Amino acid sequence: MARALALAARALGNSWPNPAVGCVIVRDGAVVGEGWTAPGGRPHAETQALDAAGAKASGATAYVSLEPCAHHGLTPPCADAMERAGIARCVIATGDPDPRVAGRGIARLRDAGIAVEVGLMADEASALNEGFFTRIARGRPWLTLKLASSLDGRIALGSGVSRWITGPEARGFVHGLRARHDAVMIGAGTARADDPTLDVREGHQTPRQPVRIVADSTLSLPLTGRLAATARHQPLWLLHGPGVARDRAQVFGDIGVELLGVPTGEGGVLDLVAAMGALGARGLTRVLCEGGGQLAAGLIRSGLVDELILMTSGKVIGGDGIPAVAAMGATDLGAVPRFVPIEHRQLGPDLMSRWRPAT
CATH class of the missing domain: 3.40.430.10 (Dihydrofolate Reductase, subunit A)
Structure with missing residues (x-):
């Protein structure tokens, strides 16, 4: 998760209006894929990490600094992409307060049979995205x-x-x-x-x-x-x-x-x-x-x-x-x-x- 947060920090100043997110995919104790939010907010961190992992994402654990999206915007939901890739476990630092997500990403992952854990390094993740959270909470x-x-x-x-x-x-x-x-x-x-x-x-x-x-x-x-x-x-x-x-x-x-x-x-x-x-x-x-x-x-x-x-x-x-x-x-x-x-x-x-x- 520390690596995911370090990757997310690379997107600060470049990902708006989206949050800065990092994702690391691990299988059998080795990193098989990683990514962070691209300039302009797309592609998302999760899809880039999944693309890097390829077939090795099946059965792997994904560490994500922010709850994966569950809504259809300009790109399909990252939660769906994780399901299609065969991710077995997803460790999430903190939830996404965006009303379009706000727990729906976690729920979709669990409905797909993916084991979900939330809260690892939550304070650090919240501090990293305090700008995005401020815009959602205070406008x-x-x-x-x-x-x-x-x-x-x-x-x-x-x-x-x-x-x-x-x-x-x-x-x-x-x-x-x-x-x-x-x-x-x-x-x-x-x-x-x-x-x-x-x-x-x-x-x-x-x-x-x-x-x-x-x-x-x-x-x-x-x-x-x-x-x-x-x-x-x-x-x-x-x-x-x-x-x-x-x-x-x-x-x-x-x-x-x-x-x-x-x-x-x-x-x-x-x-x-x-x-x-x-x-x-x-x-x-x-x-x-x-x-x-x-x-x-x-x-x-x-x-x-x-x-x-x-x-x-x-x-x-x-x-x-x-x-x-x-x-x-x-x-x-x-x-x-x-x-x-x-x-x-x-x-x-x-x-x-x-x-x-x-x-």
């Missing part, structure tokens, strides 16, 4: 907020210069994060100031580059910037408010940008809860937000941050620098959002820390 993707700041919590000089706050090891780590997320999101101010590409580089490779998302209520993204220029080669989605100029929207559509309209609140600020719901409806399961400060503050204030990753350098910029999180209007210290640490790691001269919301 939105899992959100990781990444902040790279100086020792005193600044993301740029007062002039806006931010390259580079952290060193190459930290930046390489962030590209690895991008590769394991379905999408990378930033605010319009960051897009205008930094003109980023938001792709996976720095020695990391991925078969499916992440979707680039910009929270841009008025469609202010420069058409001459690198994001717009590469929209036909790597998906670019703009979250915008109502009432944007029709001709402006048409220009973005003509260059391959997907526009997602969401409601706005006071001051024309995007409703981030609705925005995340729109991303979930489009099938995204894991989104990495890389700032800036206004967007970070809004996501934290809205309770949308599932994990916060802080990259801290030893630089000290001072109070005239731009803060990592913009003003949140806090008046009660006891009521401010609170996170608890779950990991600390040194990356070259910088520190990486991971935090989860306090429960």
Whole structure:
């Protein structure tokens, strides 16, 4: 099962809207087939492992990180494929909460006479697919907020210069994060100031580059910037408010940008809860937000941050620098959002820390 989970991890960032699944088929103490969810979600892990095993799947045990599907979608049910292949025993880490599955896969396997065991390494399997589970349970993707700041919590000089706050090891780590997320999101101010590409580089490779998302209520993204220029080669989605100029929207559509309209609140600020719901409806399961400060503050204030990753350098910029999180209007210290640490790691001269919301 540990091997199945390791295979499933290879699909993170590439399998959406499907979960990342791994499957290992064992017969007479030897691995005879293995597979993981292909980019775009198909073929499924089980069918790839069965194809690799061939006739050796008959009488074998299948270790699967998530309950096999039991419904007819674009491909036949994996539970049926296991029955046809002659699998004798199926060990499943955890059930699939998708209403189309939700125990039906387990039931179908048992009805076919296959011995089924559920729960081996369940916690690890649930953690691996927390994005998929979040989309099913809450209707939105899992959100990781990444902040790279100086020792005193600044993301740029007062002039806006931010390259580079952290060193190459930290930046390489962030590209690895991008590769394991379905999408990378930033605010319009960051897009205008930094003109980023938001792709996976720095020695990391991925078969499916992440979707680039910009929270841009008025469609202010420069058409001459690198994001717009590469929209036909790597998906670019703009979250915008109502009432944007029709001709402006048409220009973005003509260059391959997907526009997602969401409601706005006071001051024309995007409703981030609705925005995340729109991303979930489009099938995204894991989104990495890389700032800036206004967007970070809004996501934290809205309770949308599932994990916060802080990259801290030893630089000290001072109070005239731009803060990592913009003003949140806090008046009660006891009521401010609170996170608890779950990991600390040194990356070259910088520190990486991971935090989860306090429960």
